[in-house]
Amino acid sequence: MARELLPYQIAERSIIKKYRKQLWNPFIAAVKRYALVEPGDKIAVCISGGKDSMLMAKLFQELHRHSDVPFEVIYLVMDPGYNEMNRAKIESNAKLLNIPITIFETDIFDVANNADEHPCYLCARMRRGHLYRKAKDLGCNKIALGHHLNDVIETTVMAMFYSSQLQGMMPKLHSQNFEGMELIRPMYCIREDDIIAWRRYNELSFIQCACRFTENCTICDNGGGGSKRQEVKILLRHLKQTNPDIEKSIFNAIHAVCTETFPGIRKSDGDHSFLEDYEARRGE
Template sequence: MSSEEKNNLIASEESNSKELEEIKLENVINKINNESNEKNKLNSNTDHSKNCDSSCQCNCGKDKGKGKEDGNKESQENGEEEVGEVKVHEIPKRGKKRPLLSPKESFERDIITRYRSKLWKKFRKALQDFKLVEPGDKVAVAVSGGKDSLLMAKLFEEVQKHGDFYFDIVYLSMDPGFSPSNKKILVDNCQTLGIDVKIEVSDVFEVANKMSPNQPCFMCAKMRRGFLYRKAKEYGCNKLALGHHFDDVIETTLINIFYAGSYKTMVPKVNSENFEGLTLIRPMVYIREDDIRSIMKDNNITCMTCGCAVASSKLPSTRKNVKQLIGELKEKYGIKEQNIFRSAANVNLNGIYGYKDDQERFDYNDIYKRGKRQ
């Protein structure tokens, strides 16, 4: 090869090398430009999606969450369990708040609900067992101001509202000489419980204390009952309801045994001897005194006592002594007062020495002869 040919070959190789370098440089420059354009486009899309609203016609809103859906599909295909979004617990919207019950409404609700078995059912049972109230009756409900008579008044009110037949009621109270503070308690409690009571004034306390200063209770009770009988007749009533309860019945039974030498108790219904057409009824004979105290305490009702010297413990009381005795018999010896109550309904005439009714007396020989004839 001649020197000229060698020089031409070298020149050709150098030319090709320069072209290759130029092509490589051009490719690098294009790659850099493309990356820059992609980055600018991405930033532009991001800014747009932030400011995009519902009126935008682009597809950016439709693509939102697409990657998440694709990721969920991939996880499902790989056998992974899909976990939904965690929702914050929403507090349910409350309806209108119930208005607070008045003392009257609360007491009436307790009679029908909380004390249904202890008060309401027992009151209804006594009315039915002894036929104490009948259609068309007009009942004078004696309201002394104590816990027993206040409850009885409300029980009668509920029976009148929910009963099977109509009867009329007059709430009648006698003021035998109450102190101003005791009378205020009576009036306030009747207003609180919605009892439309008619208060009649008398001088029973004064007269009873003059006639029997040491033991005025018997005389006081007799005079008060006569006064109530007379006023009940004036109001056109044929029934007079008194608030004697279960504990009064068993106490009276033991008082007669220990102090009077007779077997006699409070009966649920008796015709008046001096006021024709008037019947005395005791519809609370199945109700325990503890349950009466309980409903009064639950409803924050402070009741007055009878207001006399005996009730304030200034004088001895036979009934108070017997009440204490019954408490001791229950606590120490487990004696059930229910058995004392039942004894009045399980009298065996062949197992007693004698008995009497309102017109005639029967001794043991009469009972023995009658037993032989049978």
């Protein structure tokens, strides 16, 4: 008689079996392509409680179990001031999925929500800083965030439409404020629709938006309200109806940027014009 599997075992098997092509393979592809996990790493897998970070934790468990690369991992949950329902939901999901989380508390929501201007920007910066600091205190050299392929392409489009610049989301970054620390995005090549499919297949529900400004949509499939990201998400969804490969095209485009065809380039040392080396490239 076959042994009945527990929910976390079913979730793990679905990653390796049913959704191997959609989840496991692109996860491994990102880890290898961008050199995200290296020997001796101690990685803080940052869990917000949403579908993306919870799946990322399960992917890391599988990687840690089977990888030939020696590394350590901590599943880190920062409580920025969740209400009791959200905190309980994160803890119960972690138990259900057999994820051994380490929780630490902050007052980020109190500080950000009392800010006169740009509370969301302040909240995001504070979250990142607290995660870096706690991870470093725990001996980690990297933090892993659950941004996926759709986050990458939406960020690119948003920057062009609303910030007047062509700017992407990098798969890994050196921290500017915490020496020796890096941020990695191991779900960089995974589509959001496939994450949702995995969640639904396993009949899981996660918190979506835990901010006190929008607590009326804490547990749902979609969020964003009237945000610019949601506008871009809807636009891309419409464009996908006539061009099914549009997500792939945008993603590939940020890996093949032809800088010599742009009149202006922004680098770490400032803005540069094509005129700087225009004559030097005569006859090319």
